[in-house]
Amino acid sequence: MEKEINSSGEVDDFMGAFDLAEEGYSKDASMVKAIDPWDVSGNVSYSRTYNTIKDKPPTGVPDDRHWASSKLTTNLKLKYRFSDDLYLKLNGHAFKDEAYRVNGRSEYSQEFLDAYEEEVEVDEFFVSYRASSWLNVALGKQIVVWGTSDNLRVVDVINPLDNREPGLNDIENVRVAADMMKVDIQLYDWLLTGLIVTEIEKDKEPVLGSQYYPFDTPQPPLVNPESEGKDKYEFGASLSGKVLMVDVSAYYADYYKNQANFYWQEGLPFPIRHLADLTMFGLTGTTAIGDWVYKSELAHIDGLNFSSGQGHDFSRVDLMLGVEYYGLTNASIALETVYQKITDFVPFIANSLELPGESERSFAFRFSGDYFHDTVHFLFLALMSGPLGEDGNIIRISMDYDLQDAVTVGLETAFFGGGADVAFDYLSDNDQVSANMKYSF
């Protein structure tokens, strides 16, 4: 047991400890350089994934249980500062998955290999110019994230997602960038942002042959908005500031839904897909009291289409409530829930291929912690559909260890729980364990 430091004489005993402190570490510490015009960073990672519960597939279907994935990925970020007010940013990623060569490439369709075997893609490529202390303009391929929720999306509608591996994609690459012009105007303590999006993108989705694709036939063709005579732009605006101690934002977007809808065209025996033209008004609020952060999002969305909707547009109200707790040492807990209600629901749309419910609920629970002087990072994330999560869920548990500043190794396991939600139910065969190593530079 340690001695109490409770008298002047005993302080001397503790003083001796200072002599033990090593001298001269500062000679090894790297000096901070002035901010360089060039900024290059990124990472290279390898992950190997095993499917843990899948049954042996029938003849003619690739047996990918042991080599669900063997993926080498690199992310590269470049930034060049022309001046304090002008910079160019280029982020990109590439991956190559060797699992399909091991399992036999001939067993997969070309569409599948195009989506999952390899990819080189520019994620962001834009110029940002601060014209004055109150005006900033950014032009190019960008990612804009709206709202306060970390796991469930209500007002975050601008950029689509990469959902080819639902719930599993690394957060670094989960959003798909789009060409846009973004103008930020600082009005005292309020920020007004305007967006014109010139590249209409939709979510990247699983394709036929993927373990995450629920059908036996490929998706019907997608009609782009231009060929339907629709606008080829999306627009958005936001206003953010503070009222009392609450961070508040208001959002408006005239945009295309990021997930395609089905519709029946006269004379065709199969449905066609298109992107519904939506408008969204949203409000968000966040405040912190003590160790708690309280978050909320409310959105009203107009223009929803369904395959049996007889050409009518429908409206939906989405409400997100969330809390985060920071009272644990070096850890935080977050719980978010979203309630969605189609306000003009009619029973006949329930038979649509999109399988809409009049109201739907989803939850997300996250526990994250950094331990042993930030060398061990733990994450538990549960995404649940249904009032109590009984319609389906995805649970991810991961632990990473920093071998060095630049090298991290990790283990992750994902459990897919089926339920009434068809999308989740199909995924329930995909429980998996993956090991990974990442080098950052």
Added chain:
Amino acid sequence: MDLMAEVVSARSIMEKVEGRDDGNNSVIDLTMTLVDKKGKKRIRVMRSYSRDQGADEFGTMYFLKPADVKDTAFLNQSYGDKKKGDEQYLYLPALHKVKRIAGSDKTDSFMGSDLTYADMGHIDLDDFSFEILKEVYVRDEHVWVIRALPIDDSTINETGYIESIFFVQKNNYVVVRAIRKLKGGKKIKYTDVKALEKIDGIWTPTETHIFMKKGKKVVHQTILKNTSVKYNQEIDADLFKVNSFYRGL
């Protein structure tokens, strides 16, 4: 009577420590070396900006190294009006967003170091009782040795310390050493200012070693070096707005 005089004297010294000139604003480049019990080192590099605005204090910190946290940024808005409390925001580049975070518990480790957020802020003198234990010399400088005891459990929970000994240099009121006993009683944290410089007229620790001992063993160390310090510069007020995070340094 003498005892009262001593208490007041210790408190008045600590008032001068807390009231010491730290500039109206500052730009500091920091290198933090973490050393584990096996001697393995990890290095964090940061740039911090601070700015006083009346009774309010604003601080922004950008993380430059290691690569996996590069461009992460932290903003703290501390208001003189205590009813407002502190407001903290974290920019996570991988998420492309700024998160509001909470932090009334200041015992979290700062970036995996031996420093906590409580160590990096001011202390509320009313939460402690002070006592001068003795006067000694540290590196040939005359110092007061002052013991600080938290007045209640809530202060212990908030700071993480059950007892602190501060070594206050007499000629400049800088705490040049500290011995702090952690809640739980098994670990003791030692802070030693190895280099102290007068920069722009302000006494500034430019190299500080913090080491944690459990029993007789040093279980972890942090070497904090300010590689560049500038006070009272013209600092763009936009640096202390969350929107500036998206632009980065």
